[in-house]
Amino acid sequence: LIAQMLPVSDNERKTLLVAGAAAGMTTVFGTPIAAIMLAVELLLFEWTPRSFIPVAVAAIVAEVERTMLHIPGPIFPFQGGMAISFAGLGGWVLIGVAAGLLSALLTQMVYACEDGFQKLPIHWMWWPMLGGLVVGIGGLIEPQALGVGYDNISSMLDGRTIATAALLLLVVKAVIWSVALGSGTSGGVLAPLLIMGGAMGAVLAGFLPAADPGFWALLAMAATMGGTMRAPLTATFFAVELTGNTHVLVPLIAACAAAHAVTVLLMKRSILTEKIARRGHHLVREYRVDPFALTRVHEVMTTQVQSVPATMTLHGAAAFLTAPETRHPSFPVIDGNRQVLGLIDPPAILRWRRAGKHRTTTLGELLAGSKVTLAYPDEYLEGLSDKLLMANVSHLPVVARDDGTLVGYVGWKDLMRVRSRKQAEERDRTALLGFGTRRGKQEGAA
Incomplete structure (x- = not known):
């Protein structure tokens, strides 16, 4: 509501929306750090000061107000734990894997129910009634x-909670929760995931290394939440703040990481982003730096530039561009000092001919006084792409900053080559330390 009344940009409006959500989550659960992490991992899809700081301020202020109002916390106090050992680590990973499998199953159940309701030969208005039944x-x-x-x-x-009761609770809760959400009935996500994950942990506790009562249930709660929502850091801090127990931080992150790995391997999207994808929207959940923001022009530009002199006539330029041996659509025009006067391409030639320019007019005369958009070797491709878009051209001449002489030529194809190189860095694998193996192969190939 506040964002609708203030003159802000779309990104700022989104940040205010997320800040309000983080403050609300903090007020209800008393988990400011988890609320901030939820904003970063799930809602904002970016890590920038302009979004992180407002969200952090909102969550912190909400926690201070919550304390001033004497709202009790933590909501679920837990003082148990487990000694750190390799056997314990194995148990943490196993409970995380089990939570990941449960997360995948729950997600499939929800959308299987949704698909099933859509196939029913009745109006959608009746779906919530069936879900309620x-x-x-x-x-x-x-x-x-x-x-x-x-x-x-x-x-x-x-x-x-004994194992048999936990198993019954897990099965019944999973079924009614999946049907309720699939039918369009209003329902939550956080508490049901904690209940189902905790029930699974209570069932498996008897098969895992000895720990304090409730320890495995806590790990399963967090791992199920983190796996289903694809937010392992949020789930880890959420469990710590809900219980007020920082001693279980390492077991929690181990279990949540294992669950996250399983769900990534089994599912393309989380339970939250799947619904958005079904509406035709594509979401990227990985944080990546734009390679254009890291690459300078001199790293991709063509240094062996084919240019045309300013003394070339309009007729000569037309003949040059239409010659069979000419392989490029545009060329920079330079004077005797290698200063760039402009660019020529077929549309420019046609424009001059239609304007009645004589065929013997030189390119220097035609380009006199024209404004030339230039690129520089030390600028980043992020700014270069904006220049290409604003000038509505596919290539730009690259000139030295000190004397303005032509030193290169760059175009859209060069920019796309940067993305291809980035993909190759992620795809191609090479052993740099082969202890003689790689060197022997190279010598054998030679």
């Missing part, structure tokens, strides 16, 4: 599956 039947089977579920989370963290 399934939820009611699930509540009759396991009443603990209904409601917000905070009591379930507390019980699992206290170690008071």
Whole structure:
């Protein structure tokens, strides 16, 4: 609402929206760091000061106000833990893998239900009623599956939930949650994921290394949340802040990383971005620096530039551009001091002929007083692409800053070559330290 009233850009409006969401999450759960990480990992899709600082300020202020209002926290106090060991590490990874498999299954169930409802020969208005019916039947089977579920989370963290009850809760909650979301019924994500993940952890606790009661349930909660939402850092800090226990930070990040790896291998998108993708939008979840912002013009420009003299006539330029041996569409025009006067291409020749210019007029005379857009060897391709777009040309001459002489030529193809080179850096694999193997292969090839 505030963003609609203020004269801000679209990016600033998005930042204010996310800042409000982070403040709301902090107020409800008392997790400012997790709220900030959620904004970075899931909502903003960028890591810049212009977005990070407003979100951080909103979350911190919300936490201060929450404390001033004497809202209790942490919501689910937990003091348990586990000694760090290699056996423990194996258990952390195993619970993370199991959570990743559960995350993939839950995502498939939700969208399988959504697809199933769309195939029903009834109006969509009836879908929530059918979803509510399934939820009611699930509540009759396991009443603990209904409601917000905070009591379930507390019980699992206290170690008071037995394996059989946890298994029943997991199955019923997964079914009614998937059907509810698939039918379009309003439902949450955070608390249900914590409940289902915690139930799975309670079931598997008897098969994992010994730890304090509730420890494996906590790890499974965070890993299921992180795997399903593809936000491992958010899930890690969320669990730490919910419980007020920083001693489980390493086990949590290990489990969340393992779950994240499994879901990345099994699913193209998370449960949240899948719905956006189904609406025809493409989202990139990886942070990458634009190679145009790191590459200078002199790294990609052509140094052996074929130019034409300013003394060439209009007739000679037309003959030169239409000659069979001419392979480029445009050429820089230079004077005797290698100063660039402009560019010639077929549209320019036609424009001059239609304007009634005599065929013996030199290019220097035709280009006199014209404004030339130039590139410089030390500028970055990020600015060069803007110049090409604003000038509506495919090539630009590159001149030295000190004397303005022509030193190169650059175009769109050179810019695209940078992206190809970046892809090759990610695709091509080479062993740099082969201990003689690589050297022997090279000598054998020679």
